[in-house]
Amino acid sequence: MGIFSFFSKEKKEKLDQGLEKTKTSLFEKISKALVGKSSVDDDFLDKLEEILVTSDVGIETTLKIIDRLQKRVAKDKYTGTSELQNLLRQEIALLLDENKSEIPVDFSDLQGKKPYVIMVVGVNGVGKTTTIGKLANQFKKAGKKVVLGAGDTFRAAAVQQLKIWGERNEVHVVEHGMNTDPASVAFDAVKYAVDNGADVCIIDTAGRLHNKINLMTELSKIKRVMSKVLDGTPHEILLVLDASTGQNAFEQAKQFTAATEVNALALTKLDGTAKGGVVIGVADQFKIPVKYIGVGEGIDDLQLFNKHEFVDSLFKS
Amino acid sequence: MFDNLSSKLEKAFKTLKGQGKITEINVAETVKEIRKALIDADVNYKIAKQVTDTIKDNAIGANVLTTVSPGKLMVKIVNDELVALFGGKTEEISTEGNPTIILMAGLQGSGKTTHTAKLANFIKRKGKSVMMAACDVYRPAAIEQLKVLGAQIDVPVYFEEGNLNPVSIAANAVKHAKENNARVIIIDTAGRLAIDEQMMNEIGDIKKTIKPHEILFVVDAMTGQDAVNTAKAFNDVLDFTGVILTKLDGDTRGGAALSIKTVVEKPIKFVGMGEKMEALDVFHPDRMAQRILGMGDIVTLVERAQDVFDKEESDRIQKKLLKDQFTFQDFLSQIQQIKKMGNLKDLMGMIPGVGKAIKDLDVSDDAFKHIEAIIYSMTPKERETPDIINGSRRKRIASGCGRDIQEVNQLLKQFDEMRKMMKTMNKFQGAGRSMKGLPFMR
Ligand SMILES: Nc1nc2c(ncn2[C@@H]2O[C@H](COP(=O)(O)OP(=O)(O)OP(=O)(O)O)[C@@H](O)[C@H]2O)c(=O)[nH]1
Ligand SMILES: Nc1nc2c(ncn2[C@@H]2O[C@H](COP(=O)(O)OP(=O)(O)OP(=O)(O)O)[C@@H](O)[C@H]2O)c(=O)[nH]1
Ligand SMILES: [Mg+2]
Ligand SMILES: [Mg+2]
Numbered sequence: 001m002g003i004f005s006f007f008s009k010e011k012k013e014k015l016d017q018g019l020e021k022t023k024t025s026l027f028e029k030i031s032k033a034l035v036g037k038s039s040v041d042d043d044f045l046d047k048l049e050e051i052l053v054t055s056d057v058g059i060e061t062t063l064k065i066i067d068r069l070q071k072r073v074a075k076d077k078y079t080g081t082s083e084l085q086n087l088l089r090q091e092i093a094l095l096l097d098e099n100k101s102e103i104p105v106d107f108s109d110l111q112g113k114k115p116y117v118i119m120v121v122g123v124n125g126v127g128k129t130t131t132i133g134k135l136a137n138q139f140k141k142a143g144k145k146v147v148l149g150a151g152d153t154f155r156a157a158a159v160q161q162l163k164i165w166g167e168r169n170e171v172h173v174v175e176h177g178m179n180t181d182p183a184s185v186a187f188d189a190v191k192y193a194v195d196n197g198a199d200v201c202i203i204d205t206a207g208r209l210h211n212k213i214n215l216m217t218e219l220s221k222i223k224r225v226m227s228k229v230l231d232g233t234p235h236e237i238l239l240v241l242d243a244s245t246g247q248n249a250f251e252q253a254k255q256f257t258a259a260t261e262v263n264a265l266a267l268t269k270l271d272g273t274a275k276g277g278v279v280i281g282v283a284d285q286f287k288i289p290v291k292y293i294g295v296g297e298g299i300d301d302l303q304l305f306n307k308h309e310f311v312d313s314l315f316k317s
Numbered sequence: 318m319f320d321n322l323s324s325k326l327e328k329a330f331k332t333l334k335g336q337g338k339i340t341e342i343n344v345a346e347t348v349k350e351i352r353k354a355l356i357d358a359d360v361n362y363k364i365a366k367q368v369t370d371t372i373k374d375n376a377i378g379a380n381v382l383t384t385v386s387p388g389k390l391m392v393k394i395v396n397d398e399l400v401a402l403f404g405g406k407t408e409e410i411s412t413e414g415n416p417t418i419i420l421m422a423g424l425q426g427s428g429k430t431t432h433t434a435k436l437a438n439f440i441k442r443k444g445k446s447v448m449m450a451a452c453d454v455y456r457p458a459a460i461e462q463l464k465v466l467g468a469q470i471d472v473p474v475y476f477e478e479g480n481l482n483p484v485s486i487a488a489n490a491v492k493h494a495k496e497n498n499a500r501v502i503i504i505d506t507a508g509r510l511a512i513d514e515q516m517m518n519e520i521g522d523i524k525k526t527i528k529p530h531e532i533l534f535v536v537d538a539m540t541g542q543d544a545v546n547t548a549k550a551f552n553d554v555l556d557f558t559g560v561i562l563t564k565l566d567g568d569t570r571g572g573a574a575l576s577i578k579t580v581v582e583k584p585i586k587f588v589g590m591g592e593k594m595e596a597l598d599v600f601h602p603d604r605m606a607q608r609i610l611g612m613g614d615i616v617t618l619v620e621r622a623q624d625v626f627d628k629e630e631s632d633r634i635q636k637k638l639l640k641d642q643f644t645f646q647d648f649l650s651q652i653q654q655i656k657k658m659g660n661l662k663d664l665m666g667m668i669p670g671v672g673k674a675i676k677d678l679d680v681s682d683d684a685f686k687h688i689e690a691i692i693y694s695m696t697p698k699e700r701e702t703p704d705i706i707n708g709s710r711r712k713r714i715a716s717g718c719g720r721d722i723q724e725v726n727q728l729l730k731q732f733d734e735m736r737k738m739m740k741t742m743n744k745f746q747g748a749g750r751s752m753k754g755l756p757f758m759r
Contacts, residue, residue, distance in 0.1 A: 053362045056541040059353055124564060124592070125426030125537065133457075155592070156430075156465035157458040164457035209567040244424065246359035246541025248569040269425060272510040274543035297425070297455070 055277030124207030133165030149189025210255030243276030268294030358570035403602035425508030428563035450490030511550030563589035
């Protein structure tokens with residue numbers, strides 16, 4: 001079993017050399033490793049482990065992927081490199097394929113919900129407010145009337161930041177200013193959306209670390225009050241994860257889900273060198289689909305998540 | 318994964334029993350587990366490998382203390398290595414120059430603006446006049462954010478509404494600070510990706526223009542494997558002087574800290590512990606090491622075991638053991654030493670076989686109370702020569718301490734077994750090797 005066999009077979013490479021970004025993709029490396037071989041061997045698995053772990057996939061999920069790959073190979077008998085690549089792609093994509101929730105997957109079809117209410121949550125600085133600005137842009141482009149709620153009343157200039165995004169998008173921002181009750185902002189924003197026939201209402205919340213019980217309780221409350229205006233809201237609870245975050249994303253997903261029943265993920269800052277591989281395990285373990293990715297700071301730098309592209313990106317450097 | 322690392326280490330080391338030293342063979346499994354733990358804590362894959370290789374070399378040949386299990390000793394060795402890697406002393410920020418110019422740099426959302434203000438607050442509290450400069454012209458409301466924080470801590474903020482050139486704002490800010498006799502000026506900059514050439518050139522230009530005395534790389538403690546790439550790229554451009562590790566008030570293990578320290582060899586000067594202006598702390602290498610390893614308890618335990626056990630007392634018991642003269646009096650004295658060490662469940666976990674059995678048990682700290690009571694109820698002679706404790710003596714002992722006779726019987730039986738076990742262990746080990754501590758805790 002090649003499970004973490006790299007641990008025993010250490011080739012002493014110079015660290016700097018090792019950290020050098022290579023231009024070859026994993027599959028090229030794999031192809032080389034496989035020439036003339038007829039089974040998935042330890043060298044291949046070592047390489048695969050390294051790629052996955054350095055993409056923040058995490059040990060447990062990496063082992064799971066390797067295990068699934070080995071089973072598939074044993075069963076289906078692969079005949080060549082390209083086939084193995086496909087198996088690997090498929091197996092990883094399967095872990096991401098848990099989109100069982102009823103949330104809509106494009107910006108124009110809101111499945112009859114009006115207003116469609118999105119609450120955006122996450123730890124500090126991951127890109128919540130920016131993602132809201134980008135989402136507003138997408139919904140507007142799809143012809144929707146959008147309202148934003150400035151529910152971060154805590155972080156310095158947070159309301160102003162969202163208001164600037166509101167101006168950029170020419171959409172209304174419901175706000176009560178700084179240091180006010182975020183739940184009442186959320187309440188008023190949903191109410192404003194209902195009263196004014198908006199199609200989409202997106203609520204910003206203050207960044208908070210998931211181990212702060214009081215702040216998580218506050219979040220649950222913000223969520224609860226919305227349903228008092230309109231039953232079934234918020235429809236989408238979007239947890240924003242930063243692609244550069246490591247294994248802590250698991251704990252984030254766990255705690256935010258416990259507090260607010262997260263049903264969608266956004267993965268930001270994928271325009272950087274970080275791969276965001278931790279979402280594979282998060283999506284798999286919590287059965288929450290990745291819905292959006294952030295690829296820059298600009299208003300257009302948001303895309304719907306495409307799992308095949310994402311998986312391929314893990315193997316490119 | 319962490320919950321059972323300790324038990325995995327125990328298993329990995331079970332072959333070690335009866336061997337006095339950590340050897341190449343018995344260390345391999347353990348090193349594997351530790352490496353996984355480090356990776357799970359977000360230490361970079363290659364660095365985890367590098368670090369554990371060093372640890373392995375250091376551990377081989379280390380004497381195994383009898384007071385703690387080898388697995389736990391290994392954890393301590395790893396911990397010490399991590400502390401050493403972080404560097405023993407805390408590093409102050411520069412006070413050179415007039416004003417001292419401090420430049421903040423880092424990825425988007427890492428906490429630069431917040432820490433610009435926290436640091437200003439920190440310096441202000443030391444009685445120095447300090448100023449901040451808002452050089453993020455990109456992020457919506459970035460200038461406003463720094464202004465709000467400046468008002469909160471009562472520190473002036475230099476900004477230029479409408480100037481879109483951060484290099485010139487920074488230069489003007491330094492000039493302004495000089496003119497106003499500020500002792501320190503801290504420059505906040507926009508977040509940037511290491512691969513964004515234009516933005517990296519921009520911050521390089523800021524550096525060239527204002528020649529900062531201190532350049533702080535601000536990094537989120539939750540960062541994963543990519544920390545090495547980012548730290549290296551920022552260091553290549555800026556040759557920064559220190560690191561601020563933010564959001565450590567979360568529950569991340571913070572392995573990125575080790576990756577960064579290893580790859581750029583720059584000191585971590587501060588840690589951010591919250592959103593409030595006071596939530597800035599100096600860096601403690603030992604705390605960080607324990608956090609990354611996730612086994613602070615074990616480390617303290619080993620330290621305590623190493624401290625507390627009275628060498629003379631142990632030697633005395635040791636001799637008696639060799640002569641097969643271990644008595645209830647000795648047992649009592651051992652219990653008392655154990656109690657000095659604190660949390661009983663942890664301590665009992667160190668006894669082989671016991672750890673697993675009590676894993677889910679709620680062990681109260683007076684678990685030894687009954688045993689002590691029974692022993693106290695024995696006469697000195699009974700304690701010294703347990704063999705004389707017959708049926709009627711048992712009854713007397715039981716009624717004397719108010720415990721069931723079954724309990725007394727059980728203790729006597731266990732004591733007998735323990736003595737037998739020690740005897741075999743002694744034979745196995747050979748009389749030549751000194752056992753420094755409590756054999757039954759092995
Ligand atoms: N490169 C890049 N930067 C991003 C992306 N998304 C957000 N950012 C930047 O990340 C920083 C933080 O973004 P915010 O939207 O303020 O994050 P937040 O989660 O609202 O932060 P708090 O409200 O303070 O918790 C800003 O500088 C954004 O421009 C992205 O996809 N790529
Ligand atoms: N809990 C916690 N939050 C922090 C800490 N430091 C910063 N934050 C929060 O993290 C978020 C981002 O902080 P900023 O100071 O805006 O980060 P930045 O690096 O200036 O961001 P950009 O300018 O957009 O690149 C805010 O919500 C801060 O309140 C910390 O040590 N602990
Ligand atoms: Mg925000
Ligand atoms: Mg900033």
